[in-house]
Amino acid sequence: xxxxxxxxxxxxxxxxxxxxxxxxxxxxxxxxxxxxxxxxxxxxxxxxxxxxxxxxxxxxxxxxxxxxxxxxxxxxxxxxxxxxxxxxxxxxxxxxxxxxxxxxxxxxxxxxxxxxxxxxxxxxxxxxxxxxxxxxxxxxxxxxxxxxxxxxxxxxxxxxxxxxxxxxxxxxxxxxxxxxxxxxxxxxxxxxxxxxxxxxxxxxxxxxxxxxxxxxxxxxxxxxxxxxxxxxxxxxxxxxxxxxxxxxxxxxxxxxxxxxxxxxxxxxxxxxxxxxxxxxxxxxxxxxxxxxxxxxxxxxxxxxxxxxxxxxxxxxxxxxxxxxxxxxxxxxxxxxxxxxxxxxxxxxxxxxxxxxxxxxxxxxxxxxxxxxxxxxxxxxxxxxxxxxxxxxxxxxxxxxxxxxxxxxxxxxxxxxxxxxxxxxxxxxxxxxxxxxxxxxxxxxxxxxxxxxxxxxxxxxxxxxxxxxxxxxxxxxxxxxxxxxxxxxxxxxxxxxxxxxxxxxxxxxxxxxxxxxxxxxxxxxxxxxxxxxxxxxxxxxxxxxxxxxxxxxxxxxxxxxxxxxxxxxxxxxxxxxxxxxxxxxxxxxxxxxxxxxxxxxxxxxxxxxxxxxxxxxxxxxxxxxxxxxxxxxxxxxxxxxxxxxxxxxxxxxxxxxxxxxxxxxxxxxxxxxxxxxxxxxxxxxxxxxxxxxxxxxxxxxxxxxxxxxxxxxxxxxxxxxxxxxxxxxxxxxxxxxxxxxxxxxxxxxxxxxxxxxxxxxxxxxxxxxxxxxxxxxxx
Numbered sequence: 001x002x003x004x005x006x007x008x009x010x011x012x013x014x015x016x017x018x019x020x021x022x023x024x025x026x027x028x029x030x031x032x033x034x035x036x037x038x039x040x041x042x043x044x045x046x047x048x049x050x051x052x053x054x055x056x057x058x059x060x061x062x063x064x065x066x067x068x069x070x071x072x073x074x075x076x077x078x079x080x081x082x083x084x085x086x087x088x089x090x091x092x093x094x095x096x097x098x099x100x101x102x103x104x105x106x107x108x109x110x111x112x113x114x115x116x117x118x119x120x121x122x123x124x125x126x127x128x129x130x131x132x133x134x135x136x137x138x139x140x141x142x143x144x145x146x147x148x149x150x151x152x153x154x155x156x157x158x159x160x161x162x163x164x165x166x167x168x169x170x171x172x173x174x175x176x177x178x179x180x181x182x183x184x185x186x187x188x189x190x191x192x193x194x195x196x197x198x199x200x201x202x203x204x205x206x207x208x209x210x211x212x213x214x215x216x217x218x219x220x221x222x223x224x225x226x227x228x229x230x231x232x233x234x235x236x237x238x239x240x241x242x243x244x245x246x247x248x249x250x251x252x253x254x255x256x257x258x259x260x261x262x263x264x265x266x267x268x269x270x271x272x273x274x275x276x277x278x279x280x281x282x283x284x285x286x287x288x289x290x291x292x293x294x295x296x297x298x299x300x301x302x303x304x305x306x307x308x309x310x311x312x313x314x315x316x317x318x319x320x321x322x323x324x325x326x327x328x329x330x331x332x333x334x335x336x337x338x339x340x341x342x343x344x345x346x347x348x349x350x351x352x353x354x355x356x357x358x359x360x361x362x363x364x365x366x367x368x369x370x371x372x373x374x375x376x377x378x379x380x381x382x383x384x385x386x387x388x389x390x391x392x393x394x395x396x397x398x399x400x401x402x403x404x405x406x407x408x409x410x411x412x413x414x415x416x417x418x419x420x421x422x423x424x425x426x427x428x429x430x431x432x433x434x435x436x437x438x439x440x441x442x443x444x445x446x447x448x449x450x451x452x453x454x455x456x457x458x459x460x461x462x463x464x465x466x467x468x469x470x471x472x473x474x475x476x477x478x479x480x481x482x483x484x485x486x487x488x489x490x491x492x493x494x495x496x497x498x499x500x501x502x503x504x505x506x507x508x509x510x511x512x513x514x515x516x517x518x519x520x521x522x523x524x525x526x527x528x529x530x531x532x533x534x535x536x537x538x539x540x541x542x543x544x545x546x547x548x549x550x551x552x553x554x555x556x557x558x559x560x561x562x563x564x565x566x567x568x569x570x571x572x573x574x575x576x577x578x579x580x581x582x583x584x585x586x587x588x589x590x591x592x593x594x595x596x597x598x599x600x601x602x603x604x605x606x607x608x609x610x611x612x613x614x615x616x617x618x619x620x621x622x623x624x625x626x627x628x629x630x631x632x633x634x635x636x637x638x639x640x641x642x643x644x645x646x647x648x649x650x651x652x653x654x655x656x657x658x659x660x661x662x663x664x665x666x667x668x669x670x671x672x673x674x675x676x677x678x679x680x681x682x683x684x685x686x687x688x689x690x691x692x693x694x695x696x697x698x699x700x701x702x703x704x705x706x707x708x709x710x711x712x713x714x715x716x717x718x719x720x721x722x723x724x725x726x727x728x729x730x731x732x733x734x735x736x737x738x739x740x741x742x743x744x745x746x747x748x749x750x751x752x753x754x755x756x757x758x759x760x761x762x763x764x765x766x767x768x769x770x771x772x773x774x775x776x777x778x
Contacts, residue, residue: 010273025078034093035097086136092133107125169526172473183639185442185443233375246289259404340352360396366395367393478526478527479523597614603632610638630646630649663677677702725743
């Protein structure tokens with residue numbers, strides 16, 4: 001038996017480390033956390049200074065048993081979980097659960113899985129840092145208290161089965177606030193003037209800095225330019241530089257992987273974890289931009305070797321985040337001379353992104369020459385402006401260019417890459433001038449990555465919490481990530497060409513969204529309820545101050561139980577008073593009056609989602625004048641639906657045509673939308689809106705279903721039409737009325753007679769027949 005037992009969190013990490021250590025070490029994985037707070041209400045004893053009650057989950061008992069046995073046999077146990085607060089807590093849980101002793105337990109940390117790093121960690125062990133453990137405990141206890149006390153309030157006052165979390169609720173609030181900002185936004189139109197001078201390769205664009213709010217003013221400007229002289233009034237050329245971005249933190253990696261690779265935040269973290277555990281990159285949960293001296297030297301050597309001396313410029317970055325909790329490095333490759341890796345293309349792409357960003361951070365600035373030309377108009381006092389830029393030295397751009405969330409917006413009509421040779425006073429020939437109607441834009445909806453950026457700016461959450469927060473708000477149904485089609489919008493264009501002004505109206509698609517975060521109706525209602533009754537929980541400053549207090553606990557500056565106590569008692573009183581006094585929240589909104597019946601039309605959240613109601617409940621007389629109800633369509637919201645749109649929802653059931661001399665009717669039933677034809681029912685696929693079904697589409701769906709049913713039928717019997725032999729998901733079977741009967745092996749389904757089917761059904765229904773027992777997989 002090996003003298004040393006080294007415990008890490010994941011089997012992948014264990015396998016990598018085992019290759020670096022000799023036969024004296026046994027390396028095992030705890031598979032993450034080995035215990036957690038019990039699920040019951042007695043998990044935290046408030047009266048006994050927030051004492052916690054932990055349990056080992058059923059799926060971890062075998063692992064704990066094996067680790068206990070190995071720990072007893074080993075001379076020294078090395079706890080090598082991750083070096084952040086959560087990793088420190090895992091080490092503490094292992095220490096407690098495995099009944100380890102301080103004298104033969106060592107805690108080691110490393111931020112990269114390489115042989116030198118592992119060897120160095122073993123040569124410099126330490127004890128468990130209880131300040132870090134307490135900071136993690138404080139987060140876990142606070143989040144459990146908030147979740148356990150707030151959720152029942154939401155069940156009673158909003159809707160059953162809802163839940164609320166501290167950081168998640170703030171993230172939802174950001175998305176709800178942004179959506180309302182967009183809905184209130186009033187777009188303003190203005191005409192943008194762009195001129196084209198010269199022909200062919202010497203052509204370039206110039207733009208008028210001002211915009212005209214009225215078409216008449218824009219048209220007057222173009223009219224004044226007919227026959228005007230255009231001259232270069234001034235020419236300014238100056239050198240400019242562009243510097244590389246710092247190496248990746250967790251947040252910036254999530255943002256850039258989203259922009260450049262289209263990865264979700266959770267996918268980025270999953271791939272990064274895999275790369276770390278395979279020894280390719282340093283630890284992936286960090287808010288530091290620092291690189292070690294070893295890394296700086298390795299990067300310098302690789303840059304000089306691959307690109308030459310002039311491409312290298314050493315930089316030391318400082319972390320801007322005041323609450324940075326980790327002392328380790330930025331995310332970087334473990335070996336700078338490894339430009340790429342073998343294996344899965346998703347892993348490879350993220351690795352190359354990390355390599356490029358880290359290596360570029362130690363490269364020279366890119367150098368440009370920027371030229372600005374001001375062009376006078378003989379008939380107007382305004383000047384047109386042309387900008388051009390020429391790269392003189394690529395520097396870090398040889399390897400990497402950081403993306404921008406607003407890249408589409410940055411492509412301006414009047415920008416040039418290069419200007420042709422120009423001289424002051426030079427006369428220019430106008431080829432064309434246009435005045436194009438452009439509209440102001442509302443603030444952009446959040447993507448997963450831009451939401452992470454906002455949370456980081458507000459000081460909410462930490463590297464380890466960004467991805468779980470974004471997954472949770474989607475899993476709980478408070479936020480959806482989706483694509484939405486835009487709307488067609490008309491805009492006007494005036495073009496001056498050959499001394500004549502042409503007017504035309506064009507159309508463009510506006511408001512289309514891809515992978516953006518939208519609040520659901522229930523998300524908005526829950527947010528409003530929390531803002532009204534628990535404003536402290538969803539207050540940005542409060543949430544950031546809680547994170548700051550966690551940092552102080554981690555540094556040993558604050559006692560964690562004091563922090564929890566100060567929060568809990570006023571919060572608990574607030575919970576009790578809200579249960580007593582708060583009204584039920586439905587998000588109800590009056591839309592107006594039904595034009596035919598004169599009844600009130602309203603929209604609100606119900607037990608099964610958002611719906612429109614025509615009429616009001618009349619208590620005992622409700623049966624005499626029952627309200628009408630209709631569910632909202634996909635993409636509709638209780639905050640923005642109009643009276644006209646709501647009335648459209650009541651047009652079902654509706655006749656869509658005739659097929660085989662029988663009516664086809666579209667309706668919505670208990671199990672969703674369907675077509676009824678000749679006493680048969682045909683379900684509509686999820687992607688088809690029942691309001692949009694045409695006669696042609698209905699016929700197509702009916703024929704498609706009939707074809708599938710025909711292919712499904714193997715044999716039927718004249719003796720009893722309810723008995724059939726069908727093709728099922730797991731092979732042929734007998735449908736004997738409402739009973740499904742398995743066909744024994746070796747029997748050909750086509751050859752079965754009615755009597756054989758009857759006998760098999762009777763045998764299958766025999767109460768003496770032993771039932772197959774199913775056991776849960778471990």
